Amino acid sequence: MSLTQRSQSARLVLQATLQNLLSLTGIKSALFYYIIVRYLLKGYRHVVGNGVSQSVLDLWKWVSLRAMLLAMKIPAARRKVDAELNKVRADIRLKLIPQGPKVIRHLALPAQGKSKDWIVEEMKRMDDESPHATSWRDGKVSGAIYHGGGDVEAVIMAALERYCVSNPLHPDVFPSVRKMEAEVVAMCLRMYNHPNGCGVTTSGGTESIIMSCKAHREWAREVKGITEPEIIIPSSAHAAFDKAGHYFHIKIVHIPVDPVTRRANVSRMKRAMYDGAMDDIPALGKLAKKYNIGLHVDCCLGSFIVPFLEKAGFPTRLFDFRVPGVTAISCDTHKYGFAPKGSSVIMYRNNELRQHQYFVMPDWAGGVYASPAIAGSRPGALIAGTWAVMQYMGEDGYTESCKSIVGAAKRIESVIRNEIPELYILGEPLASVVAFGSASARVNVHAVGDAMSARGWHLNALTNPAGLHIACTRLTVGAVDQLIADLKDSVESVKGQPPGKGSMVTLYGLGSSSAVGPTLVGKVASIFLDTMYIA
Template sequence: MSSLVLPDPMIVRDFLRTRTPYETAKTALFVYVIVTHTFKLYRHIRARGVTDSVRHSWTWACKQALLLALKVPSVQKDVQQKLNQARLEIEDKLVPKAVPRHLALPEEGKSVEWILAEMAKMDSEMGPKADWRHAKLSGAVYHGGDDMLEVIVAAFERYAVSNPLHPDVFPAIRKMEAEIVSMCLRMYNNPNGAGTMTSGGTESIVMAVKTYRDWAREVKGIMEPEMIVPATAHAAFDKGAAYMNVKVHLIPVDPLTRKVNIKRVRRAINRNTILVVGSAVNFPDGNQDDIVALGELAARHNIGLHVDCCLGSFILPFLEKAGLADGEDGGARYKITPFDFRVRGVTSISCDTHKYGFAPKGSSVIMYRDATLRRHQYYVLPDWTGGVYASPSLSGSRPGALIAGTWAAMHYMGSDGYLKSCYEIVSCARTIANTITNSIPELYVLGSPPASVVAFGSKSLELNIHEVGDAMSKRGWHLNALSGPAAVHIACTLLTLPHVNTFIADLKDSVREAKENPYGKGTMVMLYGLGSSSAVGPDMVGEVATFFLDALYKA
């Protein structure tokens, strides 16, 4: 057996003596770069796994080859023609042609009567899609009833010009915002915690990413932050990471339970990890991650755990009182596990008041376990020429009317109102889920969603679930298409309650139509088919999405 032969120490010493300091520094720098990148590669592969890392590398190589092929003039011309056609189709759907346009300020101001008449004309000329009251929606409008609208409008009228940036001018708005945060903290079992209001779930999540980035930099000296996010977590986490320059490790979920893979989360944690994310419930399929297990990992490694309850909002905290937290319904087992600040390791929670809280759109709350952590969310510039500048979140000026409307909505509903709406909405969702499971053999429900969202996919490759979604669209339903796996979901609201039987009947008819006469040209089929067509499919879908965003601002 051969032994390891070490170099003679005298030779090594003589070698080092003959090198200049410059050469030694170059060698040290080279070794540092190699070692640093080796550790980065190791952490990356450990988090993603060898199989996923190889697959991603192969996909990247294929993508580069295809992008190179797309530079061939004839191919490039053909692709551009198809993209232009897609852009025109999007504009045709979003931008009406035969309507009056107001592209410049009128020479003279218009009367209130003219303005209201013009609004009514736009609503009628834009077609039935503008009428959300027909209730064939997945989420989108979380309507608390006409009486609730009256309450919100009254609050808007009273505080229309208010701005919490000036608490000395609008002290009532400051008081209401603090009370909204306090009510939410108590609802999530952390009366001594801290938080702020934001413009919505996305801002709440982006603020959480910013908070943990700054906390980890100050407390732990982390300069290359990383966060661990379930594949089913909201896209706002990726958005926040892009804004805050934080590396994201997407962790797969169990295909049956739809909960994040805890073993993969554990493996992904390293010295640069600042944050782990869990959903209660997630947006795509409405299932809840194992928050208790995630909390144990977060506490053990002294990292943050943010629980995204934006969609669970005013549903999950009332499930237990509504008698819906643990039991069987229609043959299915529904069980909600701990998710709030009572769980060890949970350090922040986001909750959308403008969803099942029925507050006006543009309101959410980000909550922290303590005020010390919240300070890392603030932005303070003490030596600005205009004076000391300090803001709690992204916005400077904020609409106090939204805060007043949220405060009014929460007081109007009260705990009893939210308990009632929770029971009705969740019962509606479970009726849909149980019917799919027991009466539509071609479909299956993803996981065991405990709250308001039900996602369903096709059991067979012979039935394209997005074809079913397009067939539902022809029947007036606005549902959400999903990928990974291909599925469609509905988020039930109070507006859904009177139409649950219509939804079930339409779904059965749509399944039959998709099986017997597939159209193949619907929005869901075309868009999601394009995304999975090749390695550059997502890039093409991204280009189409950009056309959509451009069309939003085409007057």
């Protein structure tokens, strides 16, 4: 090869190498600019959806949290935090785990099986051995226990006994359970004014919400090509939506509620759609229709109260499938429906959406596997108990139940508004829940909650703003006078006093004490969960 040919070949090699480098550089540059533009666009959409002031506050919270977490890595700070958490751990164990030489622990199978009489007596003894146990039968518990009465309990027990080993996973073996489950869904659909809809029973409100989120995510991916889904919820929404976001990698956008009405801020929801008390469902339905997105209405707590408000003589608002745009509703049968715990229904406007909830594996080694919700095997006895209670109560029974429960809530609301000036009602209670905060700088509302706890009450704490709420049940109806008297005494007892060291003040004061507060509260919650499994 001549010198000229070698020189020309070298130039060609150099030129090809430069082209490759330029091409690689171009790809790197394009990727860099893509990432920058993507995050700028996300930041812009966040500002549009949340406003400038809220976005600045969010950024400040993020920076503060990172700084505080970094500071906590300093050994001295770490030791101090660990010492405080150890105190909390000891306190939680003292409250949850029975102590003393008389406590009998069953940590292994007995060598010989026990008799039924022994088992019943031992369960009774365990019920009585904890000094911190709350008696729910006296009506001092907010929500949690939705007891329909001794007659309803007897109906449930008859159904549980008959179907105690049934499993809807095998409808050919338990055809009556399949029929009852379908009828429970059908009855709920008619309650919510959509007899042509469809649904599935679940283990509770959380699973109903999670399943709805999953179905809407799959629908959005298939129909609209959305690969980075977002769910817009008011800040008052149940934590189950955040749980679904965590499980299914869905971004959850929280929109502050109106500070006066405590209802979803529709204009803010609309702005957030650019980024992707009973709320204004018709207005939200219009937005859902306009943007062709799903609208889930969470009626888990309202369940068998809200559909009967009008029949019971109380004002109501349009909230169900009569609202165009509503695509799914969750309803807990185990709350005001008085069904056994572990029972809920998720309803859909059409079967197309419900199909996206199912899990189907046609090529599993064990044969075709299909399940309607999270669980495979399910307790058919709970479905039978639910069906039995709904048949027993009937429309007239639920109407009367609504009348007495909401009547109790209205009375509590009236007394707080007119006779306890240190407190104020949050929003406009429409059904069974009454929430209130402190109207006086001299009264810490969480200290009021601790004072009520000392009087045997179990109320629910709220944050942003600080408050308490009681979900009235049938049990509350007979305890309203005692509640009012104890609430007045509790307010007087904490008026002008330091907040103290009660559970509510400690936990929720910690949560608002600094940017890292919620992280520490999360650690306390994890300690609580760990303690639940210490035998």
